Each structure stands twice: as structure tokens, then as C-alpha cells.
Amino acid sequence: MRKLSLLLGSLAFITVTQLSAAAATSSLTVTLQEQNGSGESGTAVLTQTGPDLKVVIALKGAPAGTLQPAHIHDGTCAKLGDVYKPLLPGVTNGSLTTVVKGVTIDQLLAGTYAINVHESTTNIGKYVACGSIVKSSM
């Protein structure tokens, strides 16, 4: 009887492992909506590249030549928490391509996270665009 339950346990483990591998999310588009009358909106396209997360932000209406800090935050756009990961070096001329090490899309979807963009390094308290990381935003 003990051997049988060990066998069943192993089978269950193998099945779960295969299911989670098959279900790994390879890409996700997050819609970045204008905040505080900024006139800036666009998308953040997340792509899983092995253990790392590639993030490509494209914003319309961004000011020319201003570095706009961007982060993955804990929480939702309605209630942002702390910075979870910075998206370096930030958005310039409405665009950013960056890689965040050791983060998966599924990990983000399993929690509550949002991507936001700040007006500038000198006025970081003003948010110009934000998008919650959720499956339905695809």
C-alpha cells in the first residue's frame, strides 16, 4: 500500500510539472493608460527570454529628450505599492527596451503588479502612465 501511494504521488508530480511547463506564458502586452493629464499612453510588451524578462515600452505623447523613470511596482495602478523592479535606464522619447533578470511573466501574473512611468527624474512624484499586469490586458 505504501508503495502504491508513493507511485501515485510520483505520477501526480510528473503531471503537474508537465502542465506548468506547457502553460508558461511567453509574452504579454500591458496597456499603459494616461495618468494625471499627461497625454502619454501606450504599451509595455513583456517577452519571456529563458529565466529573464524582456520589456519593451512604447509611449505616444512622451516629451522629447526627457528621461522618464519606469518600474514594475507591487499593487495595481489604482493603488501602487513599492518598486518591485526598476526598468532601467527609463523611458526616453517614448521608448525603452530592457531586460529584468530572473523574473517570469507567470510569476507577475500570479501576484499583483503594475508597470508605471514617472514624469522625470526631477518630478518623479507625478505618474504619467500606468498599466496593471493582468492577463485580460492582452
Ligand SMILES: [Cu+2]
Ligand atoms: Cu515607479
